[in-house]
Every structure is written in structure tokens, then in C-alpha cells.
Amino acid sequence: MPTKEEDFGEWYNETVDKAKLCDKRYPIKGMNVWTPYGWKIMSQIDSFLRREMEATDHDEVCFPLLIPETEFKKEKDHIKGFDEEVYWVTHAGLNPLDVRLVVRPTSETAMYPMFSLWIRSHQDLPLKVFQIVNTFRYETKQTRAFMRVREIHFFESHTCHADREDAERQVAQDVEIVDAVCHDLCLPYSLLIRTDWDKFPGAFYTVGIDTVMPNGRTLQIGSAHYYSTNFSKPYDITYEKEGGEHEFVHQTTLGMTERLLGAVVGVHADDLGLILPPAIAPLETVIIPIFKKDNQEKVMDVCRQVAAALKAAGIRSKLDDSDGRPGAKFFDWEVKGVPLRLEIGGKDIENNVATFARRDNGEKGTVELDSMVPGVRMILQAISANMLEKAKAKQQSFIHEMEDMGAESIPEGQIVKIGWCGNPECGHKFEDKYDIKILGTPYHPENWTGKCVCCGKEGCKPAYAARTL
Amino acid sequence: MPTKEEDFGEWYNETVDKAKLCDKRYPIKGMNVWTPYGWKIMSQIDSFLRREMEATDHDEVCFPLLIPETEFKKEKDHIKGFDEEVYWVTHAGLNPLDVRLVVRPTSETAMYPMFSLWIRSHQDLPLKVFQIVNTFRYETKQTRAFMRVREIHFFESHTCHADREDAERQVAQDVEIVDAVCHDLCLPYSLLIRTDWDKFPGAFYTVGIDTVMPNGRTLQIGSAHYYSTNFSKPYDITYEKEGGEHEFVHQTTLGMTERLLGAVVGVHADDLGLILPPAIAPLETVIIPIFKKDNQEKVMDVCRQVAAALKAAGIRSKLDDSDGRPGAKFFDWEVKGVPLRLEIGGKDIENNVATFARRDNGEKGTVELDSMVPGVRMILQAISANMLEKAKAKQQSFIHEMEDMGAESIPEGQIVKIGWCGNPECGHKFEDKYDIKILGTPYHPENWTGKCVCCGKEGCKPAYAARTL
Structure with missing residues (x-):
């Protein structure tokens, strides 16, 4: 098995398999079976999303899976954005349907008529709702567990507001x-x-949420969108209003997927196997x-006492009293x-x-x-803190500032910070020359300006560019 | 609005609508939107199923939604049982698929290859797994919220065993x-x-789980099946075995659906609206x-103290401090x-x-x-106990013993207990004459024998027959 650095893709696939997070042998490519271990972790992630939704009054x-054409x-x-990647239900029983049905790739068009x-x-x-469901996209690229699949475990919140400000x-x-x-996580x-x-089809703007894999490629783990009235008008x-006038609502969505689990594997695991953040580990201690x-x-007695004490304190733990040698x-x-x-x-x-x-x-002690x-x-708190710090440092290490387009190429694994005037023409030129993607401009403004990497204009805001997984 | 007794169907529909358990205006008939209130109750029911599954090592x-033909x-x-009621995915993007995909009506054929x-x-x-997912059946009969829908919230457990006994x-x-x-519930x-x-397509035998609606019609709320090796052979x-021989596994399933919620509405609600069993009520007290x-x-102060005390004790409660008169x-x-x-x-x-x-x-106090x-x-315990007792007495009141086929007809709303020799010919004759269905013979043997309602053979075991909702 290759190491994480040698071949990220193969290392990732084998790490997922070894830990039995899912079974990829289901007879449809890109539609995997959630095994008990993988599903437990995903359910725990879901529970955090539900916790946040409850705290924010969602x-x-x-909503139904199927959407009339x-x-x-x-x-x-x-529809232009999704036309080539949706599954169509065309028959029910032995008969063709009058109106074909889309298997939801996301739920705007199911929710908004309601x-x-x-x-x-x-x-x-404001109207604020969310659901956790599976969505479906006909991926034509190489599939990868949790990261690029055709049936996607999906969280989506949808909100409607009186105005843009809200x-x-x-x-x-x-x-x-x-x-x-x-x-x-x-x-x-x-x-x-x-x-x-590169925004979501129909969005006014999209905030991408990206993390970085060990090979320096970025992975989008979610996105928040402001739709303006782009959907409220057609729907x-x-x-x-209090005065009696009618106005279109302003809408937003937040979406995150099972990629969260894929990101946890990619960012934290090592060549021995998974390393789970304590908060989502089905077992925090063994x-x-x-x-x-x-x-x-005597030893078993003490072990049982420790297991009972941890359990009573709400620490997910297990006494492994199976046959077999400790090393195994x-x-x-x-x-x-x-x-x-x-x-x-x-x-002891x-x-x-x-x-x-x-x-x-x-570390032992x-x-x-x-x-x-x-x-x-x-110790569990120290583990969480260390995992986050280590991952942050690693992510930071991929980022390099780039002043102009003098370089022949941008090495694989580099994320570049550039000045960009915002002109799409400059953006496209840059992307084409380096076969790289502008991920976007910081949602939280950075106290940084520079020359546009393409046209040289001074005083530009930063943008980040990377190759995506 | 008609009362529960006058017109069960219309009363039921309006009760569901008034309580906002689901929204039936989604543009596909029989695919309804789970509203926050309905979904909360259903999720609570799901949590009981999960609790039982965990306690029994499932x-x-x-598993994926789509199943290759x-x-x-x-x-x-x-397949004979489901041929006329499955939805087919035939296209992905703009292209027809090589192998058509079934939208799962139940998951035997998704799980068993794995x-x-x-x-x-x-x-x-034994292998013991379960999942809570949505399933899809193209209902051609009149749909009814939670009871007969085309997208069904579904619990299914599947087990494999070494032999029939296990x-x-x-x-x-x-x-x-x-x-x-x-x-x-x-x-x-x-x-x-x-x-x-009348058994499940592919089952060796089926145990139906039925409850009774206020009009005396029965509603199947779930079923357990012993499959023998009927599926393990084709799959x-x-x-x-320890000795080295290979044997086919013996399989079982247990299935329950959102009909559990429909049954709660049908059995417990009255002409004012829902009456929720405390265990599944999103709010136990208001x-x-x-x-x-x-x-x-002063009043608000005391109310807040009471609300806080109930909440701290884990009793789901809400202080309704909204504007509006108490009566409303x-x-x-x-x-x-x-x-x-x-x-x-x-x-006070x-x-x-x-x-x-x-x-x-x-009752007030x-x-x-x-x-x-x-x-x-x-008080909440007393409510639960009373609701169950009342429903039991009501269910019992519909049952009548029937000795032979001398009667012209069986009145609407009667469940009849008959002796039945077990011969299908006798069964069919009886069903045809009275336009009624034999629900089956007791899973827990009853200490009762009688003459076969049809052929008159003595010493037969009992069977129950009813009209189903």
C-alpha cells in the first residue's frame, strides 16, 4: 500500500476499505453501502448539524425525492447546471409516466413550489428549514468514496427573508x-x-467551503449561497409587507455532504489507518x-471498573475482552x-x-x-486540539504568494494567493495558463492588497487558486 | 367536518391537515411533504425503533436507493409481487442507461448481493442489520397520508441465520x-x-401486525417474515459450517412504516384534533x-419557574407566552x-x-x-395507560365470533373470528362470499377451537377476518 504522500488516491481508497467505512462492491458504481462503522460516524456528524440547526431556529x-420535470x-x-447529471424516472410499474420525474440532485425545485x-x-x-437526505448526481468522472459519489448523503438548509440584508x-x-x-471535526x-x-447554478453568489488534502489539492466540503430573488421570481x-405591497423573498441555502467524512479521512488519517477526531469517534477510548x-x-476486574466509570461519565468506550493478543x-x-x-x-x-x-x-504515558x-x-481534549493545530499548519504550508504570471508553471500541490482585479478576463487567462482554478476571494476580508497577477493593476484584493481534488 | 364515526376517511384527512402533520399539496400525488411537526413525531418513533435495534444487537x-434490474x-x-408498482430510472443525464434501475420498494434485492x-x-x-430509509411504490388506489403513499418512510431489519430454529x-x-x-404508541x-x-412476495411465512381503525377496518402497521432459504438460494x-460443508442461510425481516403515525392518528385522535401518546408528543405539556x-x-414568573422545572426534569414542555386569549x-x-x-x-x-x-x-384537576x-x-403515565386501555377495549368491541356461513353478509365494521380448517379452498369460498379478507391465524396460539366456518370440520384453530382500510 502506498503512503499518503506517494499516492493520495490509492492510499485514501485503501484507508477507507481497511477501516470498513463503506462497501464499494455494490453493483452500481459510485453508489456505496454505508457499513455500520461508517454510518455511525456519519450519524454523529449529522447530529452536530442538527444541534446547530436547533440552536439557530431551523x-x-x-421533502419528496422525486421532482416533476x-x-x-x-x-x-x-436546469442548465444540472441537465447532464440528473437521473430520470420515466416509468411506473409497466407504464410510461405522463410527466418525467427527476431524482433530486438538490432540493430547491422540490421545496420552492411549497x-x-x-x-x-x-x-x-424568516422561514428557515433543513433536511438531511440523499441526493443523486450522475458523475461521469472517476468516483471516490464520500468525495465523488452518485448517491450523496446530503445536508441542506433553505431560508427565505424579507430583504437582502436579512x-x-x-x-x-x-x-x-x-x-x-x-x-x-x-x-x-x-x-x-x-x-x-463557478458559482452554484442559480445563485447570486456562492461561498465555497474548502479544505486541503495532503497532496495540496483542495476539496469543497460545503457551500453557502445567497440566491437573491433568482428563485423566488420563477417560483x-x-x-x-405591512403596508400591503407584495415583494419577492430573498433566499439562502447552506449545503454540506458526506464529503465531511471524506475530508476527515483525507486530512487526519495516516499510513496505519484512520485517526478520528474524538467528537465523532464511535469509540473515544478502547x-x-x-x-x-x-x-x-484481577486485570479484567480493574478493566471492567475503568470501562464502567468511563461509560457512566458519557465517554464512549469499550473493553476489548475478545480473544487475541494485545498487539493484534x-x-x-x-x-x-x-x-x-x-x-x-x-x-499498571x-x-x-x-x-x-x-x-x-x-505519545504514551x-x-x-x-x-x-x-x-x-x-487527553481527549489535547488530542482534538493537536489534530486541529497540526491540520491547520499543514494547510498553511501549501499556500504561496504569487506576484505575476512570469513563472512557467505552478507546481502540483501549491495553493497560490494572488492579487486579482476581479476582471473575468484576467481570471480566465490566469486559470488557462496554469491549468488551475481560482477558488475565490476571501469571505472574511483580508488586510492585504497586491498587484493583479494578470494585468498588474495595483491595490487589488487577494484571491486564492488551487487544483481541486 | 364530519365526525370520526360519520366518515372516517374525511375526518382523518382533515385531522392530519389541521394538525399540520404533512402537506399534501406537493405536485406529485401520494408524495407528501413532512412538515416540522409531523417529522418531529416520526423522528421520535424512529428513535424508539433505533432503541430496540440497539438493545437487540442490530x-x-x-444501502443505495437504486437497484439494477x-x-x-x-x-x-x-419480482412478480412488485412488477406493477415500482418506479424505474431509465435515463441519466441525457442518455439512456444500459441497465435500468429500480427505485427501491424494499431492500431485499439491494442488500442480499452484499x-x-x-x-x-x-x-x-447471525448477521443483523437495519435501516430507516424511504421506499417507493406506485400506488394506483386512492392515496391517504401516512397510510397509503407512494414515498414511504420505512424501517426494515434484515437478518441471516444458520438454521430455521435460529x-x-x-x-x-x-x-x-x-x-x-x-x-x-x-x-x-x-x-x-x-x-x-397473502404473504409477502418471496416469504416462507408472514406475520402481519394489524391495528383497527374506528370504522372497524384493519390497518397493517408492519410485518415480520421468515424467508427460509427463498432468497439465499437465488442470491x-x-x-x-464448522465441519466445512456450505449451507444456505435462513433469513428474516421486520418492516414497519410511517403507518405507525397514521395509526396513532386514526386510533387516538378525536373530533377536536390529535391526541398524542406522551412518549411521541413533541410537547408533553403546554x-x-x-x-x-x-x-x-407574577403569573408569568410562576409560569416560567414551572416551565424551567419541567424542562430540567426532561419533560418536553413549552410556556405559550404568545399574544392571544387563553381559549384560542x-x-x-x-x-x-x-x-x-x-x-x-x-x-391557582x-x-x-x-x-x-x-x-x-x-379531565381537569x-x-x-x-x-x-x-x-x-x-398524570402523563395515567394518560398513556388510559389511551392504551381505551384503544384495546375499542379494538375488542369490533370482534365477533362466527360459526358458519349461514349469514347473508358480515356487516361493515365487524371483525370476525372463525374456525378454519386451513384448506385454501374453504378460505377462498369464505372470502368471496363475504367480500372480506382472512387476516390470518394467531401467531400466539389461542386456547380455542371451533368448526370450520366453511366445511364444518370440527376442532379447527381460529382465524380472523376483516375488511382492510
């Missing part, structure tokens, strides 16, 4: 939601307003008893990415400690049996 | 799972082994302040089915009590402010 709903085609840019019925007056605003406040709130979830990310030629979503014939009872157990749980291993043997008990081994950095719960909590 | 998985057609009875890969030896058994132990465990969940039910001509799911100008502050609030929360209303006014506070009103029977939490808990 209601959970569930007639509804789907109402917004022109949107929003048009739901919203009457300013008192119905809608953009929502985008700002979305950014905080993303921050909270990425923090749980120990994932550094950037927020970049996409170029006009006729209006509200009556306890391995180390005994000889003469002290088995270490290996198995490393592959699965359990953040913290506790070993308890005769000597004499010293009133458990030996611990951190999965993130291999001891924690006192009498203060197991606070001790384990502290 | 792992949660998620080639896999779908491997089991002959199964089970064939997953199971190698007796050590892999598989039938699983069916027995399934029955306990059903019992636990129905208990939470205050739903009485019967377990009847379906006739051979080649074998295991190696607190309504009753104040005049001069005591508003009473009405709104009655429509929504909140099990317990607490009213707190100046006099003087007496150190809150006035309560039970949604299930309208007081509970002392000093023992709010245990008081409310006790």
Missing part, C-alpha cells in the same frame, strides 16, 4: 454553523466567494487488558482510528495507573486509576 | 420489538400469520398563563394533540397549584406547584 423537514425546469441557470404556498405575509418570515445575515450565521461543525477550512463562472414566492495466567482475573488488538483499533488506547496490566495496577497511547501522535475520567477527558 | 446501515429480478415471486459477500462462515452469523427465534424477538414500540395490535395467498448467501393586567408579572391557545394545542395542558392564573397561585386538563379524556415534576409525570 425546523427539520423532509415541469417544476425542475423553472429556473433556467439551475414555499410559495407557505409564505403569505412578513409574519411568515438574507446576508443568514449567510453570516451559516458561516458560524460551518465553523462549529468543522471545529468538532478538527478540520481547518477556508471561506471563499466563488468566481461568477413566485412573495410576501405581503481498553486493552494485558494479563498473564496468574493475574487475569492495538493494530485493529489503530486502523479504526480510535483516538485513545488504554492498556491495563499487572504493573501496582502503580495505580493505566498506560495510554494517543492515536494522533503516538500514564493516567491514574483514581482520576480516570478527568484524566481521559483531558 | 447494526444500522444504509438484473439484481431485482433474481427472486421470481418477489450479504453474499459479507457472510463466509458460521462465525459471521431464524424463528429472531421472529420471536421481532414480536417483542413490535410490542415495545406499540406500547410507546399506546397502540393495541394483533399478530396474525397471513394466509399463503447465493451461504456459510461454511403551560398557558391566565392573567389580568394587575397580576401579569387551548384550541390550538388541542388540535396539535398535546397530552397535558397546565393553566396557571392568580387563583394563591392555592399553590396549577390547573391541569388532560387531552385524552378532558390541580397539581401542587411544589411537586410539579412528580405530579406531571404521574
Whole structure:
């Protein structure tokens, strides 16, 4: 098996397989089976999204999977963007359908005809809903588990507002939601307003949420969009103001997918296997008893006590009392990415400690049996902090400033920060010369100006460019 | 609006609409939108299913929605049963697919090719998994929210076992799972082994789980199946025994759907609106302040204290401090089915009590402010117990014993208990004469014998027959 650096793609695929996060042998390419372990992690990520939605007054709903072609085609840019990548239901039973049905690639066109019925007056605003469902896109590129699949586990929130100002406040709130979830996942990310030629079909603007893989390629893990009235006009979503006039609502969406899990694998795993952020690890600690014939009872006793104490404190843990040698157990749980291993043997008990081994950095040490719960909590916090810091430093290391287009090429694995005047022509020239993509301009303004990398104009704001995974 | 007795169908539809459990205006008939309130209740029901699955060592998985036609057609009875009611995906993007894809109506044919890969030896058994997903059936009959829809919120567990004995132990465990969940829903039910001509396509036998609507028609809310090796043979799911021989696995499934919610509405609601079993009510109690100008502050203060105390105790409750008169609030929360209303006014506070009103029977009384939490808990328990008892008595009242086929007809709304020799010919004759369906024979044997309703043979076991919703 190649290392993470030698061949990211192959390393990634094997890491996913070894940890049994999904089964790719399902007879449709790009539609994978969620195994119990993978699904547990994804469900935990979902629970963080639900937590944030509840805290920000979004209601959970569930809209139908199938969308009539007639509804789907109402917004022109949107259908142009999805025309070549949707699945069509054309028959029911033995008969052709009168109106073909799209298998949702995203739910704007399912939701907005209903929003048009739901919203009457300013008192119905803001409307804030979300759902966690699967979406479907006919990928023609090489598929990759969690990152590029044809059935996609998908979170989407949709909001309607009285005006642009309130809608953009929502985008700002979305950014905080993303921050909270990425923090749980120990994932550094950037927020970049996409170029006009790369925004979501139908959006007024798109804020891309990107993280960086170990090979320096970026991975979009989500996006927030301000739609303005681009959808509310064709779907006729209006509200009556206090004065009686009718206005179109301003809309936003936030979307994130199972790529969050793919990003966790790509960013954190190493050549031994997964390294899971404690917040999403199905098991935060595993306890391995180390005994000889003469002290088995005693060791098992202490292990059981420790397991019970951790469990009572709400720390997800397991005593691995299966047959098999400790070394083999270490290996198995490393592959699965359990953040913290506790070993308890005769000597440990004499010293009133458990030996611990951190999965993130291999560090070993001891924690006192009498203060197991606070001790384990502290180590788990240290693991989370270290994982995030390490990933941030790594992400930063890929970024290089670029002043002009004098260089022949931009090396594979480099993310470049450029000055850009904002003119699409300059943008296209740059992208074409280096076969690279402008990811966008910072959502949070940076205190930086420079010359446009293409036309040389002074005092330009920064943009970032990279090759995407 | 007609009463529950006058016109069950119309009463049901209006009750669902008034409580805003779903929105039926989505532009595809039978594919409804889950609104926040309906989805909250359904999610709570799902959580009970997950609780039972965890307690019985089933792992949660998620299989793809789409199934290649080639896999779908491997089991002959199964495809015959579903041929006329599946949706077909035939195109992706602008191109026709080489192999058409079925939108899952249930997941046997998605899962079993994978089970064939997953199971190698007796050590892999039993395999026990479940998923909660949406399934799709092209209903040609009149649709009805939660009860007969085309996109169905669906729970399905699938298990593989070494032999029939172990598989039938699983069916027995399934029955306990059903019992636990129905208990939470205050739903009485019967377990009847379906006739051979009414079992699930591909099953060896089917245990139907039925409840009874107020019009005496039965509603199947789920089913457990023993498949024997009917699927493991065409899908080649074998295991190696300790001795080295290879055997086909014996399989079972348990399925339940959003009909659980439909049944709760049908069984418990009254002409005012929903009556929710406390276990699934998004709000178990609602607190309504009753104040005049001069005591508003004081009343609101006490209300807030009560709300905080209930919340801290984990009782789902809400202080309705919205504008509006108490009477209007009473009405709104009655429509929504909140099990317990607490009213707190100046006099109540003087007496150190809150006035309560039970949604299930309208009973009013007081509970002392000093023992709010245990008081409310006790009332909620009493509500659950009463709802179940009342529903049981009602269900029982529809059942009549029938000795022979002398009667001209069986009145609408009657469930009949008959002796049946088991001969399909007798069964068909009976069904045809009375335009009624034999639901099956008791899964838990009854200490009862009688003459066959048709051929008159003595000493026959009982069967139940009814008209279904």
C-alpha cells in the first residue's frame, strides 16, 4: 500500500476499505453501502448539524425525492447546471409516466413550489428549514468514496427573508454553523466567494467551503449561497409587507455532504489507518487488558471498573475482552482510528495507573486509576486540539504568494494567493495558463492588497487558486 | 367536518391537515411533504425503533436507493409481487442507461448481493442489520397520508441465520420489538400469520401486525417474515459450517412504516384534533398563563419557574407566552394533540397549584406547584395507560365470533373470528362470499377451537377476518 504522500488516491481508497467505512462492491458504481462503522460516524456528524440547526431556529423537514420535470425546469441557470447529471424516472410499474420525474440532485425545485404556498405575509418570515437526505448526481468522472459519489448523503438548509440584508445575515450565521461543525471535526477550512463562472447554478453568489488534502489539492466540503430573488421570481414566492405591497423573498441555502467524512479521512488519517477526531469517534477510548495466567482475573476486574466509570461519565468506550493478543488488538483499533488506547496490566495496577497511547501522535504515558475520567477527558481534549493545530499548519504550508504570471508553471500541490482585479478576463487567462482554478476571494476580508497577477493593476484584493481534488 | 364515526376517511384527512402533520399539496400525488411537526413525531418513533435495534444487537446501515434490474429480478415471486408498482430510472443525464434501475420498494434485492459477500462462515452469523430509509411504490388506489403513499418512510431489519430454529427465534424477538414500540404508541395490535395467498412476495411465512381503525377496518402497521432459504438460494448467501460443508442461510425481516403515525392518528385522535401518546408528543405539556393586567408579572414568573422545572426534569414542555386569549391557545394545542395542558392564573397561585386538563379524556384537576415534576409525570403515565386501555377495549368491541356461513353478509365494521380448517379452498369460498379478507391465524396460539366456518370440520384453530382500510 502506498503512503499518503506517494499516492493520495490509492492510499485514501485503501484507508477507507481497511477501516470498513463503506462497501464499494455494490453493483452500481459510485453508489456505496454505508457499513455500520461508517454510518455511525456519519450519524454523529449529522447530529452536530442538527444541534446547530436547533440552536439557530431551523425546523427539520423532509421533502419528496422525486421532482416533476415541469417544476425542475423553472429556473433556467439551475436546469442548465444540472441537465447532464440528473437521473430520470420515466416509468411506473409497466407504464410510461405522463410527466418525467427527476431524482433530486438538490432540493430547491422540490421545496420552492411549497414555499410559495407557505409564505403569505412578513409574519411568515424568516422561514428557515433543513433536511438531511440523499441526493443523486450522475458523475461521469472517476468516483471516490464520500468525495465523488452518485448517491450523496446530503445536508441542506433553505431560508427565505424579507430583504437582502436579512438574507446576508443568514449567510453570516451559516458561516458560524460551518465553523462549529468543522471545529468538532478538527478540520481547518477556508471561506471563499466563488468566481461568477463557478458559482452554484442559480445563485447570486456562492461561498465555497474548502479544505486541503495532503497532496495540496483542495476539496469543497460545503457551500453557502445567497440566491437573491433568482428563485423566488420563477417560483413566485412573495410576501405581503405591512403596508400591503407584495415583494419577492430573498433566499439562502447552506449545503454540506458526506464529503465531511471524506475530508476527515483525507486530512487526519495516516499510513496505519484512520485517526478520528474524538467528537465523532464511535469509540473515544478502547481498553486493552494485558494479563498473564496468574493475574487475569484481577486485570479484567480493574478493566471492567475503568470501562464502567468511563461509560457512566458519557465517554464512549469499550473493553476489548475478545480473544487475541494485545498487539493484534492495538493494530485493529489503530486502523479504526480510535483516538485513545488504554492498556491495563499487572504493573499498571501496582502503580495505580493505566498506560495510554494517543492515536494522533503516538505519545504514551500514564493516567491514574483514581482520576480516570478527568484524566481521559483531558487527553481527549489535547488530542482534538493537536489534530486541529497540526491540520491547520499543514494547510498553511501549501499556500504561496504569487506576484505575476512570469513563472512557467505552478507546481502540483501549491495553493497560490494572488492579487486579482476581479476582471473575468484576467481570471480566465490566469486559470488557462496554469491549468488551475481560482477558488475565490476571501469571505472574511483580508488586510492585504497586491498587484493583479494578470494585468498588474495595483491595490487589488487577494484571491486564492488551487487544483481541486 | 364530519365526525370520526360519520366518515372516517374525511375526518382523518382533515385531522392530519389541521394538525399540520404533512402537506399534501406537493405536485406529485401520494408524495407528501413532512412538515416540522409531523417529522418531529416520526423522528421520535424512529428513535424508539433505533432503541430496540440497539438493545437487540442490530447494526444500522444504509444501502443505495437504486437497484439494477438484473439484481431485482433474481427472486421470481418477489419480482412478480412488485412488477406493477415500482418506479424505474431509465435515463441519466441525457442518455439512456444500459441497465435500468429500480427505485427501491424494499431492500431485499439491494442488500442480499452484499450479504453474499459479507457472510463466509458460521462465525459471521447471525448477521443483523437495519435501516430507516424511504421506499417507493406506485400506488394506483386512492392515496391517504401516512397510510397509503407512494414515498414511504420505512424501517426494515434484515437478518441471516444458520438454521430455521435460529431464524424463528429472531421472529420471536421481532414480536417483542413490535410490542415495545406499540406500547410507546399506546397502540393495541394483533399478530396474525397471513394466509399463503397473502404473504409477502418471496416469504416462507408472514406475520402481519394489524391495528383497527374506528370504522372497524384493519390497518397493517408492519410485518415480520421468515424467508427460509427463498432468497439465499437465488442470491447465493451461504456459510461454511464448522465441519466445512456450505449451507444456505435462513433469513428474516421486520418492516414497519410511517403507518405507525397514521395509526396513532386514526386510533387516538378525536373530533377536536390529535391526541398524542406522551412518549411521541413533541410537547408533553403546554403551560398557558391566565392573567389580568394587575397580576401579569407574577403569573408569568410562576409560569416560567414551572416551565424551567419541567424542562430540567426532561419533560418536553413549552410556556405559550404568545399574544392571544387563553381559549384560542387551548384550541390550538388541542388540535396539535398535546397530552397535558397546565393553566396557571392568580387563583391557582394563591392555592399553590396549577390547573391541569388532560387531552385524552378532558379531565381537569390541580397539581401542587411544589411537586410539579412528580405530579406531571404521574398524570402523563395515567394518560398513556388510559389511551392504551381505551384503544384495546375499542379494538375488542369490533370482534365477533362466527360459526358458519349461514349469514347473508358480515356487516361493515365487524371483525370476525372463525374456525378454519386451513384448506385454501374453504378460505377462498369464505372470502368471496363475504367480500372480506382472512387476516390470518394467531401467531400466539389461542386456547380455542371451533368448526370450520366453511366445511364444518370440527376442532379447527381460529382465524380472523376483516375488511382492510
